[in-house]
Amino acid sequence: MTVWRITDGEDGVESGERASPATGSGIGSGPGSGDGPGGDIVELDTALLHITASPAAARLVMNGEIDVSNAGDVTRALDAARGRVPGCDVHVDLTAVDFVDVAGLRAFNLAARDLHEDGRMLVLHAVSPHIDKLFATIGWSSTPGLQIHCGPRA
Numbered sequence: 258m259t260v261w262r263i264t265d266g267e268d269g270v271e272s273g274e275r276a277s278p279a280t281g282s283g284i285g286s287g288p289g290s291g292d293g294p295g296g297d298i299v300e301l302d303t304a305l306l307h308i309t310a311s312p313a314a315a316r317l318v319m320n321g322e323i324d325v326s327n328a329g330d331v332t333r334a335l336d337a338a339r340g341r342v343p344g345c346d347v348h349v350d351l352t353a354v355d356f357v358d359v360a361g362l363r364a365f366n367l368a369a370r371d372l373h374e375d376g377r378m379l380v381l382h383a384v385s386p387h388i389d390k391l392f393a394t395i396g397w398s399s400t401p402g403l404q405i406h407c408g409p410r411a
Contacts (some may be wrong), residue, residue, distance in 0.1 A: 300334045303327060310333045315342040320353035331361060335368040335379070347372060352383040357391065357398030366397045372401025380404045 271364060301308040306321040308330070317336045323331055338347045347368070357365075369379040384407050385393075392398040 284327075297378060299329070300337065301330045305331075305338040310334065310338055310341070312341070313390060314348070315339065315345045315347040315367065317348070318350040318353075320358040323354060323364070324356070324358040328358075328360035328364045329363045332368065339368070339372060339377075344375075344377070345377040346380055348380045348382060350382045351385070351388070354388070355385070357388050359395070362388075362395060365403065366400050369400045369403035371402075371408065373400075378402050378404055380406065382406050383408045 295398060296312075298312050299307070300310050300311045300317070303321075306319065306323060306327045308320075309318045310316065317334055317338050319331075335349075338349075349365075364383065365379060371380050379402055381404065384405050386407060387406055389398070389407050392405060397403070
C-alpha cells in the first residue's frame with residue numbers, strides 16, 4: 258500500500274493535509290532539507306519502508322528495509338526526486354536503512370546511470386558497511402553517476 262501525504266514529521270497528519278511548518282521535519286535543517294514552508298512529502302509509508310522527500314530539493318530519506326517488494330516504489334521516489342530539481346544531484350539518506358536486497362541495489366544502480374546521462378550524480382549517504390560491501394561484491398560500487406558515502410549511523 259502506498260500512501261501519499263504532506264507532513265513535517267508529526268504524527269496525526271491526515272492524508273493531503275499540510276502540517277505546521279514551524280515545527281520542522283527532524284531530518285535536517287536549512288534550504289532543501291524540508292524544514293520551512295510546506296513540510297516534507299511522504300512518498301511511501303509501508304510496514305517495511307518509509308520514504309520522505311524534500312519538496313524543494315532532490316533529497317530523500319529512507320527508513321526500513323528495501324527489497325523486491327518495494328524496489329519499484331524506491332525507483333518511483335528516485336525518479337520523482339530527479340524531476341523535482343532538474344540539474345541537481347539526487348541525495349539519499351540511508352541512515353535508518355538496515356537491509357537492501359539485489360532488487361534495491363539495482364534500483365539505485367539504474368537511477369545512478371540515468372542521472373549520469375544528465376551529468377548528475379546519485380549520492381547515497383550513511384550507507385552501512387554491509388550494504389557498501391554488497392555494492393562492491395556485485396561490482397556496482399563503480400557505477401557511473403553513483404557516489405557511496407559510508408558514515409556514522411545512529
